[in-house]
């Protein structure tokens with residue numbers, strides 16, 4: 001009797017754990033690129049169509065995120081962020097218009 005109810009609780013906990021992991025997986029669809037020390041990190045990112053990528057500036061000077069003809073952020077101050085949702089597959093090269101040697105790539109598939 002006691003053992004049976006413990007088993008029932010165990011099964012319920014296992015199901016709750018599975019449901020929680022599915023929610024986490026769904027949230028992982030949206031990703032963040034960190035800007036710090038004149039670098040986009042990760043510099044190259046592979047995402048699925050429909051993914052929203054958010055760039056967050058953690059550097060202590062302003063940066064931008066620009067992909068010719070695709071998207072263009074304003075100058076992002078420290079802790080500012082810029083988000084773009086990729087609705088078409090392709091390779092999106094981007095750079096910082098204030099420091100053109102800062103480059104990155106989003107591969108959307």
Ligand SMILES: [Cu+2]
Nearest residue numbers: 063096098099
């Ligand atoms: Cu910059």
